[in-house]
Each structure stands twice: as C-alpha cells, then as structure tokens.
Amino acid sequence: MLEALLALPFALALLIACMTKASRRTIAWTAAVAPLGGLAILGLITPRILDGETVRSTVEWVPAVGLDLILRVDGLGWMFGGLVLAIGALIVLYAAYYLDPRDSARRFFATLLMFMGAMLGLAISGNLLQLVVFWELTSISSFLLIGFWKHRHDARVGARMALAVTGGGGLALLGGVVLLGRIVGSYELDAILAAGELVRAHALYPAALVLILLGAFTKSAQFPFSFWLPHAMAAPTPVSAYLHSAAMVKAGVFLLARLHPTLAGSELFAILVVSTGAATFVISALFAIWQHDLKGLLAYSTLSHLGLITMLFGLSAPMAVVAGLFHMLNHATFKASLFMSAGIIDHETGTRDLRRLGGLRKLMPVTSALAMIATLSMAGVPLLNGFLSKEMFFTEAAAAGDGPISDHLLTLVATVGGVLSMAYSLRFLRDAFFGDAPRDVAINAHEPPRFMRVPVEILVAVCVLVGLLPAFTIGPILEAGARGVLGPDLPDYDLAIWHGFNLPLAMSIVSLVGGLLLYATLQRRTDIHAKQTPQVIKTAYEHVIHGLYRLSCWLTSRIENGSLQRMMVLLVVAVAVMALAPFVQGHALGAAQATQPLPLLGALLWVLIVAGALGTVLLHHQRMKAVIVIGAAGLGVSLAFVVLSAPDLALTQLLVEIATIALMLLAMNFLPQVAAREPRARRLRDALLALAGGSGVAVLTWAVLTRPLDTVAGEMLARALPQGGGTNVVNIILVDFRGFDTMGEITVFAIAGLLVHALLRTAKVSPERAWPDAMRLTIPQVVVQLLLPLAIAVAVYLFLRGHNEPGGGFIAGLVLAVPLLLQYVVIGLGRPNPRLAARVLAMIGIGLLLAVGTGAGAIAFGHPFLTSAHGHPALPLVGHVPLASVMIFDLGVFMVVAGTILLALLSLARAAHPETIAGVGDGDTR
Amino acid sequence: MSPHLAVVPVAGPIALGAVLLLLERFDIRLRRALGVVGALAWIGVGIALVVGAADGAVGAYLIGDWPANLGIALAVDRLSALMVLATALLGAGCLVYACAGWDRCAPHFHTFFQLQLAGLFGAFLTGDLFNLFVFFEVLLIASYGILLAGAEGRRIHAGLQYVAFNVAVSVLFLVALGLLYGVTGTLNMADMAERIAAAPPADLGLIRAAAGVLLVVFCAKAALFPLYLWLPDTYARAPAASAALFAIMTKLGLYSVLRVYSVVFAADAVADVAWPWLLPLGVATLLLSAFGAVAAASLRMLAAHLILFSAALLFVAFALDSAPAVAAGLYYLVHSALAGGALFLFADLVRRQRRHRGDDLTASEPVVQPTLLGLVYLVLAVSLIGLPPLPGFIAKFALLAAIPDAQAGWLFPAVLVSSLLVMIAMARAGSRLFWGDADPEPVRGGTPPEPARALPLAGLFALLGLNVAMALGAQPVLAYAQAAAEQMQAPAGYLEGIRRAEPGRGEVAP
Amino acid sequence: MSADTVFEAVVAALLVVGGAFLFIGSLGLARLADIYQRLHGPAKATTVGIGALLVASMARHALLDEGVDLREVLVTVFLFLTAPVSAHMLARTAFALDPAARPPAPGEPGTSRSGKGEAVTPVQPRDDRAGGRA
Amino acid sequence: MIDTAAIIALCLIAAAVLMSLFRLLRGPSSTDRILALDTLYINATALLVVIGVVFATSTYFEAALIIAMLGFVSTMVACKYVIRGRIIE
Amino acid sequence: MEIAFASAVGVLFAAGIYLLLRARSFEVVLGLTLLSYGVNLLLFSMGRLRVDAPPVLEQDVVPTLAHYTDPLPQALVLTAIVISFAMTAVLLVVALRGRTDGGSDHADGVERDAAPPPEPTDPRDLPRHPPRGGATEGEQR
Amino acid sequence: MKRLLPTPFISIAIAVTWLLLWDSLAPGQLILAAVLAVAIPLVIGGMRGKPMRLRAPGAVLRLLWRVGVDILRGSIDVSQAILGRTSKVKPGFVWIRLDVTHDHAIAALAGIITLTPGTLSAELTEDRGHLLVHALDMGEAEALAHTIKARYESLLLEIFR
C-alpha cells in the first residue's frame, strides 16, 4: 500500500508526460488523481497512525550498500505527507486555472507530480540514504519548476541558484548521512533514531551535524543561504505556493524534526540551529518590509517563518518541537493561500508591484477578504491559527532558560521578530487592498474564475477553523506528528486560545502594537516605496559564482594551454620523479657483478650511435640533414644487434630504417624544410631534462645489465625444436610462443597503413615546393628492374628460412616492400591505378584473416587458439618438406607487412593527387 | 561454456575487421549490418564471460597451448569479464550511433572500430604484461584511426598531440617492461608477481623504479594529474562515436593500475609503490577537472572534463585499496563509461540540431527537439553529477561510505565540493542549451537541421537505458563488483588460477 | 709451407687488402676536395674492398670444411649492381644542388663544342663552399 | 693468421667508419652526407663479412645480403628527395 | 661493455627527449625515432649482452642459456620495432596533415614563442653555418 | 614460351639467385627455382623492364675479364691519388657520345665506368646520346673517352646487338 502511495505521483507524472494529445483539463484532472489518491491511501492507514503505530514496508534495492526502499510512515511522516498531498491537491486545482494556454501543461504537471512524489518519498523514507535520494529529487524537480518559464532570464538564474544552493546542500547532506550511517552502522531510520546517545558522543558527530545542517539550512533557505528563495519567485505562482511555502522549503525543517531525536540535545546543535533560525527570523522579517514585489514580500516572510520554525527545533525542548510542527502546518496554510491570492492579483491586474497596486478590496472583494484573513494569520493576530503557534513560540523562547543561549536574548529576538512581522503584514494589507486604485495597470481587474479561488477559500477556512477550534481540528494531527518526533517524551499540552495573561501574551501584544507603530512611523517618516533592500548575500553569491567561473576559466586555461611541449615536459618530470623515488627512499641500486670488456667493435658502434644521436640534435633545424644523420644512428643500432647476437633484429632494424627514411622524406616534402630555433632558456631547460632522463635510463640499464638473470627463455630454448619445430628461436617465439603478440603487432601495422591511407585519401595536401618536369633515370631504372625480381626471390627465401634461420614473414614482407618502393622511386607510379589500392587493401585484409584463421584453425582441432602443428611430409622428388601451421600464420604476417608498407608509401606518394590512389569504397564515402 | 570463449573477443573483432576491410567495395549497409551483428555478438560473449567468472574461478586460457609463463595466457576473472562486457555494451551503442552517417565520412571506419574493440578486449583479458603493451598499441592506433579518419583542421592537431604523447608514453611502457623483464626474467603477470615476492632486497630498488615508470604510463593513459592535459582537447574534438568509445579508454588505464598493482606488485615490499601517489593526485585531478567542467565552453569540452572527473574519482576509489572502495569504483567505472559515452553522443545530436552554435555553451540557438533532448540531458546530468536515483549517486555514496575515517576529513570535502562544481557546470550548461533566449538575430538560410533519426537515437538510448538499468539492478551489479573487488584484493586466487592451467601438450621431449 | 698455410695466407692477405681498400675509400671520402672527387672513393675502393673480403670469407668457409659458401657471391653481385647506381644518383644530386658545376652537354646552350663527340669540359677542383651549398 | 688479419681488417673498417662519420657530420652539402651514409652502409656490409669470418659463422649472411641489395635504397630516396622533392612521381 | 652500452642508450634517450620537447612536429618525430632506438636497445639488452651467441639452434649444442643468448627480448624488440615504425608513419602523416590543414607545423597547431621560419627561396640552399647574433636560421637567405 | 618466360634473362637470374641462396642443387630446390623463375616475372607483370637478350657469350666473358683487371689496376691508382697529396689530383668531366642505344647496354657501360676506379658516370642526357664521365685524374680527356669506347663500348655493342 505504501508503495502504491509513493508510486502514484511518479506513475502519473510519467503518464502525463506521455499524454501528448490530451487537453489541459484532462491533464489537470489526471494530475489531481495523485494527491487525492494519495490522501485516500493515507486515510486508510490513519487509524493505525493515530494509535501510535508505525507502518512500514521494505523493498530491497541495493542492500549491498544499505540502500533499500524502506517506507516508514509514523506520525511525523503521516503529518508531513498529508500536508504535501493536501496542499498539492489544492495547487493542482489552482494551477489548472492559473497556467497560460501557451504554457505546456503537460510539462508543468508532470514535473509538479514528480516533485510531489519526491516530497512524499522524503516524508515517508525509512532509510536516510533513500531520504537523500528524494531530497535531491526535490532539488532537481524544483530546478525544473522554477525554470518553467525558460525564456525568462530571471527564471533561469533563479533556477540555477536554487539548484546550486539546495543541490549543494544535498551533497553536504549526503556526506553527513554517510557519516551518520558510519557512526550508527546502519542507514535505517529506526536504528538512527534509536542511537542518539551514541551519535552525539561520537567524534564524527560535529562533522556529521554540520553537514546535515548545511543540507537542512540550504533547503529551508536559512541565513546565509536564504538568498535563493526570493529569486525562486520567478517561478509560476502555483510553484511558489507549493514549493516555497508548503512543501520544499519545509523539507529542511522537516529534516530537523526527523532527526531531532538523534541530533538534538547537544550544545553545538542548539547554538547552530537557534542562532541560524533567529538570524533568519529577524533579518528576513526586516527585509520583508521593503519588498515591493508581492511575492517577494511573501518570500521574505516565508524565510522569516522558516527561521522561526528552525529556532523552535533548535530550542529542543519537547514543547518547542510541538510548536515547531504546529507552526509548520499553520504557515503552510496561510502562506499557500497568500501566494495563491498573490497569483490571482497578478493574474487579474497584470502586476505584482505593491507600489502600483492598491484598493483591490473594491475590485475583487472576496479575494481581498480571504487574503486579508490570511495576512492577519501571518501577522499572528488572535483567533487565527498563526496566533496560536506564534504564541507557543513566544512561550518557548521565553522559557529557554536552561539552554546555551540566554532566554532574555531570545525573548527580545522573538518580540522584535514579531514586531517586524506585524509591520510587513500591514504593509502588504495596506498597499494591496486599501488606498487608491491600482496605477498603470489594467483596471478591468475582477474576481478570478470560481474554481481558481476555491483552494484559497479552503485554506483560509482552515486558518480560521484552526484558529478558533485548535484542539478539535488540528489537535490529533499535531499530536500524531509530535509523537512521531518525540515518542514517549511527548509533553502534555493544551491547544487553547486563551492561556491567561502571561509573558507570551504580553509579547504578542507588544508585537502587534509595536508592528502597528513601526509601520505607521515608517509610513509617515520615510518613503517605503523608495527604498531598495540591499542584496548583500545575493550579490556575494553572484560574486562567488562569477568568481568561481572566472577562477575555473583561468585555472583551466593556465593548465590546459594546449601545448604538447608542456605535456611532454610533465611526462618526463613525472617519470623522473617516479624512477628516482625508490632510491631517494633508500633502496640501493643493487650490487653490480663483473662486467665484460668492451670489444673494439663495441667502441666503434658506440661512436656511431652517439654521433648519430648528437648529430641529429645538432642538425635538427635542417631537417633533410637530420634525417640522413639519424640514419647513421639507426645503422649503428642495427650493427649493435649484429654484434650482440641478434641477427633477426639487425635485419628488421635495417629494413625498417630504410623504410623510415623513405617515409620521412616523403612526408617532409609537405613540411617546412627548416625550423626556427626556440628561446635559449627553453632549450637549456629541455637540455637539462634530457640529460636527467638520459642519465637516469643509462643508470637503470647499467644496473640491470650488471646483475644475474634468471629467465623463462631457457625453457623456450629447450622446447623450441622439439615442440616449436624450428631452430630460429626468435622466430618460434614470434609465431608460436608469443604468436598472440605478433597477431596484435600486425594488427597495429595494418591499422597504421589504413590510417595513412585514410588520412591522405581525401585530403587536399600540397607540397611545399614546386618542381620542374619529371626526370628520367634510365640507368637506375635498368638496375632496379633487374633487382626487383631477384629481391622477390630473396624475400621468398627469407620467408621460407625464417623458422630455422634469420628471416621470417615480417622480414620477408619488408624485403618485398622496399624494392617495390625503389621501383616507384626510380620509375614512378605511372598511370593512375585505382585498383592498386584495392589490391593492397585486400592483401592486408587477407593477411589478417590468415593470421587469425591459423589461430582459429587450432580451435577446430580442439586445441587452444594458435596452437601450432608441424610435420615433415614427404613429397615426390622434393623429399621431406618441413611444414608448419605457423607458416600460414607467417604468411599472414608477410602479407600484412608488405601490404601495409606499400599502402603507406603509395598513399604518401600520391598525397598530392588523391584521385590516383583512391578508389576503394569511394562510392560509399563521398 | 567453451573455454575458447576467452579468445573470441580478441580474435573475433580482428577477423571481423579484416572481413569488413575486404567488403569495402560493397554497399555500406552490408558493413553496418555485419558490424552491428558483431557488436551484439561481443555483448553475448561478454555476458557469457561474466556468467562464467561469477563463481570466482580464474579462467586461464593458454594461447598456443604453452605454459602460461612461456606463452601468453588470457585470464578471465570477474574484473576482466566485467570490463569486457562494459566495453562491448558501450561499443555497440557507439557503433549504432556511428552507423547514422559518420561511418561514411571516415574511411575504414568499421575496420578501425572492430580493431579498437579487439584492442580493448585484449588488454582487459591478457595476463601477460608485454601482451598488455601490444593491445594498448592496438587500441591506441585504432583509436587514432577512428579519431582521425575523415578529420580535418583543428581535429588533426588535437590528434597530433594525442598521437605524439601516446607514442612517448608507449616508449616509457617499454622501458618499464624491459626493466621488469631484466630483473624478474618473465612477462607473465602471475609469474612476475611470484618472482617479485621472492626478489632479493637488492633488486627492490629497480623493481620499484620500474613499477613507478609503469605507473606513470598507466596514469597518463588514465589521465591523472598532471598527465591529463592531452585528454580534453582530443576528446572534445573527436567524432562523437569515437569520443564515446574513448570513454572506456581512460578506464583501461585505471583497470591496468588496478590489475597490475594488485596482482604483480602485491608483495609487501612493493605494495606501497602506487597507492600513496594516487590518492592526492586523484583528488587534485578531481578538483581540477571539476573546475574545467565549470569553465567548459562547449558541451563536448564539458563531457571531456567529466571523463577526467570520473577517472579521478576512480583513482581515489582504487587508491583507497579496500574491497568496498574498489567495488564502488568498479560500479562507478562501468556507469561512468556508459554515461560519459552517452554524453558525447548527446553533444553530437545537439551539435547537429544547432546549425550555428554547434554545441557551444554560449548564447542559445534552439535545438530541433528540445523536449526529447532536454529529457535526455536531464537523465545524463543527474547521472553524471551523481544525483539520485541514477547509478552515479549509488556509486558516489558507496565510495563515500568506503572512505576510512582517517581520510574522511579531506576526501569528503573534496568529493562533495567537486560534485557541487560539476552540478553547477551541468546546470549552467543545461540551462544555456535548453532555456536560453532565442537568438536575437537568427541566421537564416540553408537547410534547417533535421530532427534526430531513429538510428542515432537508438544508440544513445541504449546507453541511457543501460545506465538506468544499472540503477534498477544496482544490487546484482554492485554485488558482482564487490566480489570482483574482493578477488582483486586477494590476488592469490589469480596466481593459483594461472598456475593450475596446464597445457594439453606433453612435456619436453627428451 | 703446406697448401693450407698458403691458402690461409692468401685469405689473410685478402682480408687485410679488403680492409685497406675500404679504409682508403672512406679516406677519400673524408679527404678529397669536392663532392665529385669524393664520389670516387667509396664507389670504387669499397667495391674492391668488399670483393676481397667476400672472397676471403668464402675461402674461410672452405677452410673450415664447410664447402665453398657460394651464397656470398650474391652479396658481391648485388653490391656491384647497386653501387654505380648510387654514385650516379649522387652525382646528379650534386648537380641539382649546384647546377653551375655541370658541364653543358653537347648541343645544349652554353657549350663551346659542337656535338662532335668527345667533348671535354675542363673543371677546376671546387672548394667546399662552391661544391655544395645545401 | 686469419684471425690476426681479420682483426686488422676490422681496425681498418673501423677507421673507415669513423671517416665516413666525419663526412656525415661535416657535410657540407646534403650530397656529402648522403654519400657518407651510403659509404657507412657499405662499411657495414664489410663489417658483417669480417664478423662472419671472425665468428666462423654464416648467421650474418642475410644481413650482409640485405645491405648489399637494399642499402642503396636510402641513398636513392634521399637523392631523389634532394633532386625532385617528390620521391615518387 | 655494459657501461658503454648503457651510456649509448642514455645518449639516445637524452637526444630523443630533447627533440621530443621541441615545438615542431617533425622534430618530435625525430625525437621519437631516437627514443625508439634507445628503447629497443634497452629492451634487447634485458636479456644481457652476449657476443656470438645468436639464438639460432645448432646441432650438437645444448639448447640452454649457457650457449645461446636470451631470445625472448629479441622477439619483444621485433614487435617493438614494428610498432614504433607504424607509429612513426602515423605521426608523420598526421603532422603532414596538420601542416596542410592548419598551415602550421607547430605541434600545437598554432605558432607560439617564435615567428614561423621564413621559407628560403630555394630550400635546397640553406646556410652552412648557423648565423651568429641570435637571428634565426630561416632569416638567412 | 614467350608468354611463360617473357624475360628469359631475368628468369635465369632468379633461378641462379635461388640456387645460390640455398647453396644447393637438390631436386626440390631445382623445382622451386624453376617455379619462381616462371612465377616472379609473371607476378610483377607491368613492373618488369624490357626483355634483354645477351648474344656473344664470348664477348661477355671478355668484358668481365677486362673489367675485373681494370678494377684491380685502377684501384691502386686511385689509392695513390687518395693517399697522396690531394692537391695533385687533376679531376675533370668529359662528355662521351654513346654508340650503344639499348638501355641495358648504356646501364652496363655506366656501371662499368663507375666500377672501374678513377672514372664515374655522372649523368646521361635525356636523349641517351651522351654520358657525362667524371675522372679523378683527367690526364688527356680525349684519350680517356677513347679508352672507354674502345675497351668497353665495343664489346657491349657486340653483346647487345
């Protein structure tokens, strides 16, 4: 049943969101089902609640983190939920008439119901985390509701401000709740409410308290977070009436009530809550006097009353809690009706400016009468509900003698606040309903449609009824609510109008008379209409937000300046730090063992490599030279591989070297031939970094080289021939032991070729220099044409030999590709050949498929991927031929390598004439 | 379940990529259909792997039927299976989105896409450090492919930085691998872990230095302060589907940190080599990325910073090095990859519906479908800020709950304040995109933008739906994440799983 | 002196001679005055040098009772095929960088001789500055 | 005897490498540098042959073969670049 | 030998890092090429330095690490060479496209710090000696 | 036959290269050599050059002998030039009018000139009528040109008839 209660608004919100074709009226009626249905369900459990029972229901959601959907209706939840639904029902009715035909009723009601559901969920949450969930949902939906008139700048600003403040508070609340849950060991409300002593004694209590209060204060717009509420008045009036008087802003004080048993009772709590409440109470009341906007005045008044309620919860005495809850209800009724009246006035006159309004009692007598009653209730005039709770407030303020805050001070604050409340109520009354007729507005103002006024009438009737007969009307509800907070501590109290002549009554009288005098004085001595209230905090907020934005931009642009050099420097520095750290921490570099003498060849290659590297650095501005010089370093590296027993590496490095030089020069034709020097300071810095990096690497390398090695490779050597079927162990590792690496490697290679092709196919690139007509190279041509077939034979040889001697698919692919490159260099590409690219692409694709297919073939035979098979079948004439499945794999490698290099080189060669190498898939892509 | 399933996510996409390359001369619809069928198949495989790994067994698949330390072993545990599934899900969404038209503009797109998936899957599955490097390279170069194919102008420059930086990082990767091999004599992670545990004290300095270099490598890929500078521009300029898929690439860096520093460097003597650095740097990244989000001038830039933000939060989670924190992190990882990816797709939709303003967060030009896109944005924003009830909240809460008391004092404020900043940024962005004034002087002429078609929306909604599903089904996912985290915290099981794997072939012939 | 010793001596001599020619070739590269002269060094002495070394190598294999490894003939063949092409291209490169150094061909404008056949264009040794400005 | 001769040959080749290196770094023209690189490749071939003699192995034959066959490709490419800018036409 | 080897690797790294930190894309490519030489040597040397022990099995020689050098790093380096070649190709082409698309060969896409080098009239004729007095090379014709 | 072996000389070269590479005359290798000799020229198709016909095998041998001798002889001269005082060297260019017209013959001549120490073929005119030769020690230009034509070109004319 509770699930249905909670699900109803959300389900209807979803339904309304889908009702694209429905009329406004249908939508409004559908929306009304939510609060009415909810009230009906709530009514069903009312007897149990009034008996003091707590109704529970649990739906598991994320038990792993203690986040379950626990619905728990006790007196407080019942009271608050009922308030939310009852006011909600009236708002729906009111809004049905309020909304302009241009407004999207669908969007409005869907969001409104979502909000309603969130509020309801908040009220009946039995799990604090879940409460946070609904809490934030109210922030989100209120953001959408405040910004409902999205075309209005003030609405957008107001919505963002509300979200920033209340949403931020929600995050703080989350933090507080997590801490609370950590202290208690559970997020379930029952457990937390039962653990008050434990919580208050815990070291994390202050942090948790402050975080939770941040949540409550921001939501209830307590000082200094109050500024968002007046700006939220840009919302449509039903929203203001609902969110900003009855429901959302009450969430904060509701939370104070909800967690009262756990959090209250410490000095810290009292000081924080009372002082915040008191400050809000007085300052907002003072500001309210000078508001010229009807809704603005009501907003500040709301702040003031929320301050009052907050103060009451801060006082912590059981009776103060009762008073707080009572005022919560009363405030909801009179303030909601006032907002609705304000909406009617706005609706009919077209303005909410008190300076232009006046004499409305003549134009719309009924509405005026209703509003005036509500205003008097707000002012705390006897016989109305506002008087009763304010009287209780005065009592508690005056009686708070044993608290940390002096009761005299509180008495004074309460009285001053009362005086100010009276004063702004009077201003509201006089400026709106008395005096001259409205100025500069549409004067055909009259009573609103009948049913638009009904909600106001109901609410005002409640004000009067409760004011006259509190014990009969509100008594049981209040008691149930108070029992929900206080449980067995519920005090005896008397909801009578007359308690005899006592201090609170005196304070009331002082308030009313003082307010009257104050207003009269202000009215006579100053021009209220001319004064603008300072918006210190709002301005401060704007400064903060703007400053935050500026700070963010500044910080981000300073850090993310788009410089590759900075990225690289940071990378180098990071590595240096991380590599150095262990040795700074005291680890030894390790003991060196005896080293080998440097052979003559070693010294020679050292010179070659070092000269090549340094020469490249020195000549890097003149790029052509640098490319040639770097070739020497590459040659040195290749020869080092030769000397150090790595023939396969030497071959590969040599061939790659040749291809790299070709690639660089092909690309350099499109790049500047020279580069400017950079500033000296930067060069010096980089040189130092380079020196540090280089020496670091050298030391680490040396440290590894001079220690013993125990590697898995020994077993590879042992298994290579019997199980791998070949004698070139490097090749067997490549195609068998670590064939998976090779598969990835040719994938990389293939992608590189495809990418080069993709990048150059559609690009319009032009060389840096223009050249005269082509030249013929007769003599080289003859040689190259002779060389190519021979080189192919060599490639086949290297491919076949690879498993036993240096060679293999990769090297063979290079040996095929490089002479082809030479062919193109010397003879040229000839006529454009669109099918060339297609063939090369197919070569790459088939190569990849061959490699993967070999692997998959093993699976077909029930072996793991890439398991090799080899044998020596006898062929006629030829004899025993060593055949291995890895040869197919290697063939794939060969095809990918040759295809890719050709594709890359051809793409580059044809870069200036994309039409000649394009061809594949062009029909699709352009 | 066939044991060969483990290799399918690698071999399958490579084969499919090759087939798609061979099919380029045919109608693009054929390639789209095949690609999507493939993507769905990888999801199926991912699910099967997750189901298979759910019991906590570590499945070692010996490629080439060699012992794990001689050949390359794939290792399927809960974590890697989860990552494969997440990648497959994100990939399918992105691919469907890309099929709406971008794949026409980018040559070889479908091949690149499948190969990128292969790289990601391979990196998640491999149990060999050098093989990890290889798959890093596969996915990187494939990512250059889907980033740069069809690119022009500024995107090329962003790509240049991305490529150059990553090539430099790859060099460092090799340095670290070399040093580790030089000291331990093996490349298999489990084998290396055992050898490191038994390493003489004299070797510890070198091992720690290599581990430090490796950490820089992973952190650069995962975009941790101060190594994240390459990310925002690259991601913000990437084509939508690529950027969306990139959302998982930073996560791969994080995965690698988690995997390598939980398994390989688990021995007491080296256990503290990574985490102490990551916590403060993660927090710094968290705050800076949040500031960056506030400062973002375009939706894609915002999205890029949110990717950073999520990575930072993950660093914090993983650095806490406790099962609940890691579990929260893993849940968040999957969620943020899906949501971040969806945001990039969404930004692209916005861009296409606003002719002049693109996805700039400046003065407004209305989108064609304000309600639809507005709702999508709302869901995305709620999810990414970490507001309830979407997974971002659950993850953030779970993380906060997992922060030990000792660190709560500074981590709580950091997480909460940065979340607030992100919220401000997203509220600002959303209200500017959807609530702005109409352009005072709307530019006329040209064909008006069209509403989004079904295909891209399907891709986007798939990701959104997964996100919502992650909230609804948070319990099983979180429970799985918790189990995965516990598995990571107890690497002995992983080592045992690899050690137990026996090749089918006999012993060395005498 | 046995035949083997003589054979060994020949091999050794070939090795030294080969090395020497390589040295001389590179020395020419380093010493000679202009690019056209420098081209001669490596293009020739190296070819001879490597030829000698390869013969030595083949002989050495024969000495080790591995039979004559004819494969090394291929190295020589390929070198002899490619070295002239390199030199040819390098000469043309030098001309491209310094067109003034190229004597006009018979029949080309600027020639003093009427394409009678053997035309000799005396060329003074060029110093570095003039020889190559790139 | 052969070993001694081989060592002498190695020394001579080493000197050749150094002189080529000198020309490579000194230039002055691009042609000189390309020529120097070409010479370095030839010296490398010689080196491989002599190493084969010293180690009494033919493992390095392929490397020598490749340099002899394809070492001049770099030269050709670089020359073509200097002459024509566009290596492949 | 170990010191010489390590120092050569160090020099390659230092030169590579210096060029990597330059502003222009082509220099970055050169730097990465040198770095890849360095890292290939480093990776290779992790099987330790052995002369005349190539891992090509010979008959009658027991296949153990006592007789052959460690083949595994060699296989790794082969993979690394291939990958770095692929990356170099991609980087070069991206640099080329950056230049033709954006008009700048600066790695950041925009000119920073220094004015773009003026193009010599004939780029083959470059000054032999860097000019003194702080002028950039390109200013010399 | 012509379709199967469009360039017989190249096919022979392939077969010989193959057998040299394997250093073997096993039946299997012979078969493979034959297969490759046929297959490779067919595969490379458009990229193969003009067919080349060698006549007068005796002339080929004589040419090889002459070149070999000249290489050895010239090497010593060049060595002296390099080792001696380089300022004494009197280098120079000479254009040689060609009588051979076949590309292969021209290439062979150019190669021989370059391989023979002391001379270097630097350029071929576009019409392939003249070859520019650079001589390290010029001596008498006319004599040099004459020597080249007489010693090599005449034999080449015989071979590439």
Ligand code: NA
């Ligand atoms: Na191999």
Ligand code: NA
């Ligand atoms: Na390289």
